[in-house]
Amino acid sequence: MSSPPSALDDGQELSTQGKSFNLTDIIMTNHVKIFDTTLRDGEQAPGFSMTSGQKLKMAKALEGLGVDIMEAGFAAASPGDFEAIKTIATEVKDSIVCSLARCNEGDIRASGEAIKPAAKSGRGGRIHTFIATSPLHREFKLKMSMDEIVRRATAGIELARQYTDDVEFSCEDAIRTERDYLKRVVEAAIKAGATTINIPDTVGYTTPEEIQSLFEFLASDIEGADSVTFSAHCHDDLGLAVANSLAAVRGGARQVECALNGIGERAGNCALEEVAMALRTRKDFFGLSTQLKTEGLYGASKLLATITGNPVPRNKAIVGKNAFAHESGIHQHGVLANRETYEIMKPEDVGVSTDNLVLGKHSGRAALKNRAETLGFELGDNQLQSLFVKFKHLADEKKEVFDADIEALILGEAVGEIGPWALESLYVSAGSDDGKRPVATVRLHHEDGRKETWSQEAAGPVNATFLAISHITGQPLHLDSFSVQSVTEGEDAMAEASVMVSTEFSSYHGRGTSTDTVLAGARAYLDVINRIERRADRQKSIAAQH
Ligand SMILES: CC(=O)SCCNC(=O)CCNC(=O)[C@H](O)C(C)(C)COP(=O)(O)OP(=O)(O)OC[C@H]1O[C@@H](n2cnc3c(N)ncnc32)[C@H](O)[C@@H]1OP(=O)(O)O
Ligand SMILES: CC(C)C(=O)C(=O)O
Ligand SMILES: [Mg+2]
Incomplete structure (x- = not known):
């Protein structure tokens, strides 16, 4: 069988608007940088917001995966996001930490301050500043002239360079921008000191052929092209984000912006795991590499799903x-x-892991640690100890402990800030046909020290449990959906419950696991209530600071 043509055959001649040039002369590296935006564009999507502690946990997982750059947030968005970026810039050692900023002084200074810990340590931090360039955005959103946008971009980049040498500039809605104007803005940005030029398909409108030709045009026609890295940022409105990112890479992009599980604005961003595995699996075709440790993809994807309460669809590619x-x-x-x-x-x-049957009640810490590592989780000594205790309890309850059981235990731990409410006990009586309705007795513990118990009767045991929790927490919620799926096999399988709730302002997902389906449901429901209360607390603290 003949091998498929490589996208980067040596000396490949390309023709762009009548000019021909040699792509390998222009693109010196076969390394594609992975710029992860799970914690910024990903978190921006409804139902995906994370607390600072959860962002730090995800940041550590992304660092473990080996992403080159992580966009940790938008420093000017809120004091919470500012602090989260600062903490991540302090804690993360192996990836460049980046903050997004509009082209205005306040945003850029906030980003510069937030990434300072990384910049100080010599690892470097990045400021990513952006301004929209398309006619629609210029006229209706920014209400700025073409000249004003160039002036803002230049001033923004120059200010950012006072904080760091690593400055990325994005022309928001670049795909719907006139080529000659895009060229003008990009050249001005390079002159002003931008080191990465990002070309976002902000609304997921482009096609592979179109974006490839745009990147070829940039590489061949932009003055200063050889001094910067070109980057693609594709959205998935037409389901083309990964294909478009790969085409951009063929056209010369050497940075791909992407998010785990493809999360992001509207239909999401280019999925990190998909673009990375496409480059790896079809290295014969693309001739390019990333530095990702892809063995960590599944664990990181699961962690994100658990933290945000959004399960990964069964048929999702890779994970x-x-x-x-x-x-x-x-x-x-x-x-x-x-x-x-x-x-x-x-x-x-x-x-x-293809090794389905894993550990049992006679296994020790070494085997558990080893299995956790195979599943992509690195555990510290304390985490291992607490996991081991839970594992032994589970092994007593179950005949066989599967990988998914272990994952559920680890992720249950990893969700982190689970308060303010914790479930102390749940008793349910149900199933009799003597006319008595099911009753759930729930005992909850609040982190402020309150402990409350309530018994509730209802048509079904799950309903009774949810109503009891709502009574104690004072949160009467309207359920959009409640589902339970078994995550392992056998009669004693672990159940994963998922609850979705909409309030006036947002929608929330909660998740809970247990071998008991009602208990899994109670945990998922309480997870939603905790997310609502934590968000309200954050908003109160922001209001108090203003
Ligand atoms: C394509 C993207 O993903 S862009 C990133 C989107 N992410 C976010 O917006 C999340 C964080 N955002 C926020 O928290 C808030 O929007 C804030 C704090 C940044 C700004 O809040 P507000 O000051 O209330 O402004 P608001 O959000 O209503 O409007 C945005 C303003 O920024 C201006 N603006 C938008 N983009 C840019 C830009 N790149 N450079 C300069 N100004 C910009 C708009 O014209 C508008 O200006 P106006 O207030 O003079 O009309
Ligand atoms: C801020 C930019 C890079 C963005 O997210 C977009 O245009 O989609
Ligand atoms: Mg985006």
């Missing part, structure tokens, strides 16, 4: 539960003969 599952006979037959008949990647390359 979905079905991504490496085979149920139909013809496929099973093929996979048993040779996995490559139906698998183009090795599950272990993304951190999915």
Whole structure:
């Protein structure tokens, strides 16, 4: 079989608007930088906001994955985001930490201050400043002339350079910007000192051919192109974000902006795990590499799903539960003969274990630690100890402990700030046909020291449990959805409950796991209440500071 054509055959001649040039002369590196924006564009989407502690946990996971740059937030957005970026810039050692800023003095100074710990340590921090350039944004949103936008971009970049040598500039809505004007803005940005030029497809409008040709144009026609890294930031409104990012890379981009699980504004951003595995799996075609430790992808994706309460769809590429599952006979037959008949990647390359039956009640800490590492989790001594205690309890309850059980235990720990309410006990009586309705008795503990118990009767045990929790917390919620799925096999399987609730201002997802489905539901419901209360507390503290 002949090998497919490489996107970067040596000496490949390209033609852009009548000019021809040699791509390999212009693009000196085969390394594609992964710029992760899970904590900024990802967090910006409704239902995905994270507390500062949760952002730090995700930042550590992203660092472990080996992302080159992580956009930790938008420093001027809130005091909480400012502090979160600062903490991440202090704690993260191996990735460049970045903050987003509009092209205005306040935003840039806030970003400069937030990334200072990284800049001071010599690791460097990045300021990413942006301004929209398309006609629609100029006329209706910014109400600025073309000249004014160039002036703002230049001034913004020059100010950012006073804080750091690593300045990224984005022309928001670049794809819908006239090419000659885009060229003018980008050249001005390079002259002003930008070191990375990002070309966002802000509304997910472009196509692979179009964006590839745009990047080729930038590489060939922009003065100063050889002194900067070009970057793509693609949204998924038409489901093309990954394809467009890969096409941008073929056109010369050497940084891809992406987010775990593809989270981000509206339909989301280019999914980190997909673009990274496409480059790795089809290295024969792209001829490019990233520095990602892809074995951590599955664990990091799960952590994000747990923290935000948004489960990963089963059929999601790379990290979905079905991504490496085979149920139909013809496929099973093929996979048993040779996995490559139906698998183009090795599950272990993304951190999915094929070793289903794992540990039992006779296993020790070393085996548990080893299994956790295989699943992509690095545990400190204290974490291992507390996981081990829970593991032993579970092993007593269950005949077999599967990888998903261990994941559920680790992630239950990792969710972090689970307060202010904690579930102390839950008793449910249900199932009799003597006319008595199910009753749930719930005892909750608030972090301010209050302990309250309430018994509630209702049509079903789950309903009774939710009503009892609502009574104690004073949060009568309207459920959009409640679902339970089993995450392991057998009659004693771990159940994962998911609750979705909409309030006037936002929607919230909660998640809970247990071998008992009602208890899993109670945990998921309480998770939502805790998210609502934590957000209200954050808003109060922001209001108090203003
Ligand atoms: C495509 C993207 O993802 S862009 C990033 C989007 N992310 C966010 O917006 C999250 C963080 N945002 C926030 O917290 C708030 O919007 C803040 C604190 C930044 C600003 O809040 P406010 O001052 O109340 O302004 P508001 O959000 O209503 O409007 C945005 C203002 O910024 C201006 N603006 C927008 N983009 C830019 C830019 N890149 N450079 C300069 N000014 C800009 C708008 O013209 C508008 O100005 P106006 O107040 O003079 O009309
Ligand atoms: C701020 C920029 C990079 C952005 O998120 C977009 O244009 O989508
Ligand atoms: Mg975006």
